[in-house]
Amino acid sequence: MRLEMFFHFDGNCREAVDFYAKVFKTEVRNLMTYGEASADPNNPIADRDKNRIVYAGLLLDNMTVMFSDVPSDSGFKSGNNISPTISTNDKEEVRRIFNELSEGGEVYFDLVPTFFSELFGMVTDKFGIHWQILFYEEKA
Numbered sequence: 001m002r003l004e005m006f007f008h009f010d011g012n013c014r015e016a017v018d019f020y021a022k023v024f025k026t027e028v029r030n031l032m033t034y035g036e037a038s039a040d041p042n043n044p045i046a047d048r049d050k051n052r053i054v055y056a057g058l059l060l061d062n063m064t065v066m067f068s069d070v071p072s073d074s075g076f077k078s079g080n081n082i083s084p085t086i087s088t089n090d091k092e093e094v095r096r097i098f099n100e101l102s103e104g105g106e107v108y109f110d111l112v113p114t115f116f117s118e119l120f121g122m123v124t125d126k127f128g129i130h131w132q133i134l135f136y137e138e139k140a
Contacts, residue, residue, distance in 0.1 A: 001086060001087070001088040001090075001093070002063075002086070002087050002088070002136075003084060003085070003086060004063060004064050004065065004066060004084075004085045004087065005063075005065050005066070005082060005083070005084060005085065006066040006067070006068070006082070006083040006084075006085045006132055007065065007066070007067050007068075007081060007082055008067075008068055008069070008070050008076070008081040008082070008083065009053075009067065009068070009069050009070070009076075009081065010069065010070060010072075010076040010078075011052060011069055011072065012069075013052065013053035013056065013067050013068055013069040014031075014053055014056075016067060017031070017053070017056045017058065017067045020058055020065070020067075021058055024058060024060055026058050026059055026060060027058075027059075028056050028057070028058065029056070029057040029058065029059060029064075030055060030056065030057050031053065031055070031056040032053070032054050032055050032056070033050060033051055033052060033053060033054060034049050034050050034051075034052050034053075034054045034069075034071075035050030035051060036054075037054045037055075037115060038115035040114070040115070045071070046071065046072065046073070048072055049069075049071050049072050052068075052069035052070075052071070052072070053067065053068055053069045054068055054069070055067070055068055055116070056068070066085065080130065083122070083130045083131060083132050084129065084131055084132075085131070085132040085133075085134070086131065086132070086133045086134070087133075087134050087135070087136035088135065088136065089135065089136060089137045089138070090135075091118070091119055091135050094111065094119050094121075094133055094134065094135045095111065095119075097133050098111050098121050098123060098133045101123045101125045101131050101133070102123050102125075103126070104125070104126035105123055105124050105125040105126045106123065106124045107121070107122075107123050108122040108123060108124060108130070109121050109122040109123075111133075116134075117134040117135050117136060118135050118137075119134065119135035120132070120133070120134040120135070121133050121134075
Protein backbone atom coordinates (compact mmCIF):
# COMPACT_ATOMS: atom_id res chain seq x y z
CA MET A 1 0.00 0.00 0.00
CA ARG A 2 1.22 3.49 -0.84
CA LEU A 3 0.20 6.87 0.50
CA GLU A 4 0.70 9.67 -1.99
CA MET A 5 -0.49 13.25 -2.34
CA PHE A 6 -2.70 14.73 -5.05
CA PHE A 7 -2.67 18.50 -5.59
CA HIS A 8 -5.62 20.08 -7.45
CA PHE A 9 -5.67 23.37 -9.32
CA ASP A 10 -8.20 25.60 -11.06
CA GLY A 11 -6.70 25.89 -14.54
CA ASN A 12 -3.07 26.61 -13.64
CA CYS A 13 -1.85 23.06 -13.05
CA ARG A 14 0.62 23.11 -15.96
CA GLU A 15 2.31 26.22 -14.52
CA ALA A 16 2.36 24.70 -11.02
CA VAL A 17 3.76 21.31 -12.02
CA ASP A 18 6.50 22.97 -14.10
CA PHE A 19 7.36 25.15 -11.09
CA TYR A 20 7.55 22.20 -8.69
CA ALA A 21 9.57 20.12 -11.18
CA LYS A 22 12.13 22.94 -11.28
CA VAL A 23 12.18 23.39 -7.49
CA PHE A 24 12.63 19.65 -6.82
CA LYS A 25 14.91 19.06 -9.84
CA THR A 26 12.80 16.31 -11.35
CA GLU A 27 10.93 15.60 -14.59
CA VAL A 28 7.19 15.92 -15.21
CA ARG A 29 5.82 12.44 -15.87
CA ASN A 30 2.72 11.26 -17.74
CA LEU A 31 1.19 14.71 -18.31
CA MET A 32 -2.24 14.32 -19.91
CA THR A 33 -5.08 16.74 -20.61
CA TYR A 34 -8.76 15.98 -20.18
CA GLY A 35 -9.03 16.07 -23.96
CA GLU A 36 -6.39 13.34 -24.29
CA ALA A 37 -7.98 11.08 -21.67
CA SER A 38 -10.38 8.31 -22.62
CA ALA A 39 -13.92 9.62 -22.89
CA ASP A 40 -16.39 8.59 -20.22
CA PRO A 41 -20.00 8.94 -21.44
CA ASN A 42 -21.20 9.21 -17.81
CA ASN A 43 -18.87 12.17 -17.16
CA PRO A 44 -18.50 14.17 -20.39
CA ILE A 45 -15.77 16.82 -20.48
CA ALA A 46 -16.80 20.34 -21.42
CA ASP A 47 -14.95 21.80 -24.40
CA ARG A 48 -13.61 24.60 -22.17
CA ASP A 49 -11.86 21.97 -20.00
CA LYS A 50 -10.21 19.85 -22.69
CA ASN A 51 -6.85 21.65 -22.31
CA ARG A 52 -6.88 21.41 -18.52
CA ILE A 53 -4.54 18.84 -16.98
CA VAL A 54 -6.21 15.63 -15.82
CA TYR A 55 -2.92 14.16 -14.57
CA ALA A 56 0.75 14.94 -14.17
CA GLY A 57 3.21 13.36 -11.76
CA LEU A 58 6.53 14.16 -10.17
CA LEU A 59 8.72 11.49 -8.62
CA LEU A 60 10.30 12.78 -5.40
CA ASP A 61 12.64 10.11 -4.08
CA ASN A 62 10.27 7.10 -3.96
CA MET A 63 7.01 9.06 -3.66
CA THR A 64 4.85 10.20 -6.54
CA VAL A 65 3.25 13.60 -6.11
CA MET A 66 0.28 13.97 -8.45
CA PHE A 67 -1.31 17.08 -9.95
CA SER A 68 -4.49 17.92 -11.87
CA ASP A 69 -6.83 20.73 -12.75
CA VAL A 70 -10.40 20.32 -11.57
CA PRO A 71 -13.21 20.81 -14.10
CA SER A 72 -14.12 24.49 -14.36
CA ASP A 73 -17.60 23.93 -12.86
CA SER A 74 -16.36 21.99 -9.82
CA GLY A 75 -16.60 24.79 -7.28
CA PHE A 76 -12.85 24.81 -6.60
CA LYS A 77 -11.84 26.25 -3.23
CA SER A 78 -8.23 27.07 -2.50
CA GLY A 79 -7.16 25.34 0.69
CA ASN A 80 -9.19 22.20 -0.04
CA ASN A 81 -7.01 21.25 -2.96
CA ILE A 82 -4.80 18.52 -1.49
CA SER A 83 -6.01 14.91 -1.26
CA PRO A 84 -4.18 12.02 0.35
CA THR A 85 -4.29 9.11 -2.08
CA ILE A 86 -4.13 5.45 -1.10
CA SER A 87 -3.18 2.96 -3.80
CA THR A 88 -2.89 -0.78 -3.37
CA ASN A 89 -2.77 -3.87 -5.57
CA ASP A 90 -5.51 -5.57 -3.52
CA LYS A 91 -9.06 -4.85 -4.72
CA GLU A 92 -10.64 -6.11 -1.49
CA GLU A 93 -8.41 -3.76 0.49
CA VAL A 94 -9.50 -0.88 -1.78
CA ARG A 95 -13.13 -1.70 -1.03
CA ARG A 96 -12.52 -2.09 2.72
CA ILE A 97 -10.66 1.22 3.04
CA PHE A 98 -13.22 3.05 0.91
CA ASN A 99 -16.15 1.65 2.90
CA GLU A 100 -14.59 2.41 6.27
CA LEU A 101 -13.63 5.97 5.28
CA SER A 102 -17.21 6.45 4.00
CA GLU A 103 -18.76 5.66 7.40
CA GLY A 104 -20.06 8.98 8.71
CA GLY A 105 -18.58 10.73 5.68
CA GLU A 106 -19.71 11.46 2.14
CA VAL A 107 -18.99 9.57 -1.06
CA TYR A 108 -17.96 11.99 -3.79
CA PHE A 109 -17.17 9.42 -6.51
CA ASP A 110 -18.24 5.81 -5.95
CA LEU A 111 -15.81 2.94 -6.59
CA VAL A 112 -15.87 2.24 -10.32
CA PRO A 113 -13.48 1.25 -13.10
CA THR A 114 -11.83 4.22 -14.85
CA PHE A 115 -9.41 4.63 -17.73
CA PHE A 116 -6.50 4.74 -15.24
CA SER A 117 -7.59 2.17 -12.64
CA GLU A 118 -9.76 -0.95 -12.44
CA LEU A 119 -11.23 0.47 -9.20
CA PHE A 120 -11.21 4.11 -8.11
CA GLY A 121 -13.27 6.23 -5.72
CA MET A 122 -13.24 9.49 -3.77
CA VAL A 123 -14.70 10.06 -0.33
CA THR A 124 -14.69 12.78 2.30
CA ASP A 125 -14.37 11.16 5.71
CA LYS A 126 -16.22 12.26 8.84
CA PHE A 127 -13.31 14.57 9.71
CA GLY A 128 -13.49 16.43 6.37
CA ILE A 129 -10.43 14.82 4.76
CA HIS A 130 -10.88 14.28 0.99
CA TRP A 131 -9.44 10.83 0.12
CA GLN A 132 -8.80 9.14 -3.21
CA ILE A 133 -8.55 5.35 -3.13
CA LEU A 134 -7.50 3.21 -6.07
CA PHE A 135 -6.39 -0.20 -7.22
CA TYR A 136 -2.94 0.08 -8.73
CA GLU A 137 -0.99 -2.75 -10.22
CA GLU A 138 2.65 -2.23 -11.17
CA LYS A 139 3.30 -3.12 -14.79
CA ALA A 140 6.35 -5.30 -15.36
